[in-house]
Amino acid sequence: MSERTLNEIIDQRKEKIKTLVADGINPYPHKYDRSHTVTDALDQFDDIEGKEGIRLAGRLMSRRVMGKASFANIMDGSGRIQLYLSREELGVDVYTMFKHLDIGDFIGVSGLLMTTRTGEKTLKVLELTLLSKNIRPLPNVKEKDGQLFDGFEDKEQRYRKRYLDLIVNPDVKETFIKRARIYKSIRNFFDTHDYLEVETPILQPLYGGASARPFKTHHNSLDMELFLRIADELYLKRLIIGGFEKVYEFSRNFRNEGMDRTHNPEFTAIEWYEAYVDYFFLMDQVEAIFKHLAHDLGQDVFEFNGHEIDLTKPFHRATMAELVQQYAKVDLSTADAVDLLAVCRENKIDAATDANYGQLLDALFDELVEPNLIEPTFVTEYPKAISPLAKPKRDSDGTFVERFELFIAGAEFANAFTELNDPIDQRERLEAQSALRSAGDEEAQTLDEDFLQALESGMPPTGGVGMGLDRLVMLLTGNRSIRDVLLFPQMRPESKG
RNA sequence: GGUCGCGUAGCUCAGCUGGUAGAGCAGUUGACUUUUAAUCAAUUGGUCGCAGGUUCGAUCCCUGCCGCGAUCACCA
Structure with missing residues (x-):
């Protein structure tokens, strides 16, 4: 649409390139030696003011031409600085070339730092080199003053052309710098606790470790179907079996499900496993990681989903049954599946007539409890029926497993269990999942024979956690859409109607 | 997938109860040696998301489609 207008501008600029080349100017030189980044130069202003030979480079972002003198701003990866250019200093030819530059061009500038009449630290340019023509x-x-006017605000264009978004919207850059700091902080936590960072297959012959529909692909040489992983859990457990006692992986996972504000087809989770620990240990550890993150980011309170969350306060803990009892107002000491189904119906919660006790409890929890869990809360003791990889609760009848999820501001942030290491029990549970699949449940887990054989070789008592990184970044950066914390979120292809 | 909203110049937006479009910035040309959303003057630029329909006539009303957003459903 309106390609013609845009093409006119592009044609004009291509003509400018021809003119430059005719004048012996290379519009795309190979390098430029900087003496400082913009921010370094500004930080060291008092020491280097007035010295010649300060060499900066960056993208031309604005220009104010006043006859024989001009001001402009360039931006590099560190920040922005104002330039002062005069015909007298630069000479007619270079000054004229400057006047024909376009916003978006990269230039290298050499000169000296000075302060303008209005007190702004400015580079007086003595030499100017075109570095890349826009x-x-x-x-x-x-x-x-940091305030933007006539911004670049169309969400669609910002996601599709993230490079433009990054150029003109500084807070976007901040989000992704913070994302990297969060990764670094988490790595630092595990590395200092003697964890080994590992990489496991993204292309898997069978997918498992979670309940979701996968992306399928095909390997030509092997002529076989492969899946993009939905989780790395079963591979990390194989490593525990192999003798690594503490492992973690930043895992890009792929799930063939709907997209919305909190779901992208590919997303990042971190999973970690440690031998000889249980879920009580993991709760302390997860809480420690959040406090470690708050410390590293230098911030205690985070605003998320309209709530202020203080990560330095102790996290709450409650069992799923306690919470359902409290919020659904049902006496779980006597209620059976039939009673729970009735409560679901009373609350207009969709539940299958043949749903079991665990599924119904989970349904009630999802609908009635989750949205109320604002303060960081560990929810413990999940029904075995919905936790095929978790170990039954010790000293109990086996209805519940040793599992917790962490909720903050009504959203789930971590999922962990004392891992099931009984190979016989595990086989039975995966066979049950397999039966559900055969009955049409596309999200029931697969029966991974190789994994079961690994378990049969013996896995020590182990605790494991999975934590969604994108959601964590949303919490810590105050963004309400996953697309705002992914550099290149999945988009539908653009088409002409 | 359901519901609601949005889609007009490169960007940000106007456009009345239907009469085939305007502004600011950007671009182009000119003036200006301390500006900073520079200023002043002139000027280029549009298949009004796409396709149909109603109408003498549609950016505007109707239908379908495409894309985005919000929300619900689904989703460890």
Whole structure:
């Protein structure tokens, strides 16, 4: 649409390139030696003010031409600085070339730092080099005192052309810098606790470790179907079996499900496993990681989903049954599946007539409890029926397993269990899942014979946690959409109607 | 997938109860040696998301489609 107009501008700029080349100017030179980044130069201003030979480079972001003198701003990866250019200092040819530059061009500038009449630290330019000519106009954003005018705000365009979003919307850059700091902080936590960072297959012959529909692909040489992993759990357990006692992996997972504000087809989770520990240990550890993150980010309180969350306060703990009893107002000491189904119906909660006790309890929890869990809360003791990889609760009748999920602001942040290491029990449970699949439940887990054989070789008592990283970044950066914390979120292809 | 909303110049937006479009910035040309959303003057630029329908006439009303957003459903 309106390609013609845009093409006119592009054609004009291509003409400019021809003119430059005719004048002996290379519009795309190979390098430029900087003496400072913009921010370094500004930080060291007092020491280097007035010295010649300060060499900066960056993208031209604005320009104010006043006859024989001009001001401009360039931006590099560290920040922005104002330039002062005069015909007298630069000479007619270079000054004229400057006047014909476009916003979006990269330039190298050499000169000296000075302060303007209005007190702004500025580079007086003595030499100017074109570093890369822009031919496609950038979104036109004006900026004053950090405030943006006429911004680049179309969400669709921002996601599709993230590079433009990053150029003109500084807070977007901040989000992804923070994301990297969060990763670094988590790595640091595990590395200092003697965990081994590992990589396991993304292409898997069978998918497991979670309940979700997979993406399928095909390997030509082997002529076999492969799946993109939905989780790395079963491979990390194989490593525990193999003798690594503490492992973690940042796992890009792929789930062939719906997309919305909190779901992207590919997302990142971190999973970690440690031999000889149980879920009580893991709860303390997860809480420690959140406090470690808050410390590293230098922030205690985070605003998320309209709530203020203080991560330094102790996290709550309650069993799923206690919470359902409290919020659904049902006496679980006497209630059976029939009673729970009745409560579901009373609350207009969708539940299959043949759903079992565990599934019904989970349904009630999802609907009536989850949205109320604002303060960080560990929910413990999940029904075995919905936890095929978790170990039954010790000293109990086996209805519940040793599992917890962490909820903050009504959203789930971590899922962990004392891992099931009884190979006979595990086989039975996966066979039951397999039966559910045969009955049409596409999200029931697969029976991974190789994994079961691994378990039969013996896995020590083990605790494991999975934590969604994207959601964590949303919490810690105050973003309400997963697309705002993914550099390149999945989008539908653009088409012309 | 359901419901609601949105889609007009490169960007941000106007456009009345239907009469085939405007502004600011960006671009182009000119003026200007301390500006900073620079200013001043002139000027280029549009298949109004796409396709149908109603109408003498549609950016506007109707239907379908495409894309985005919100929400619900689904989703360890």
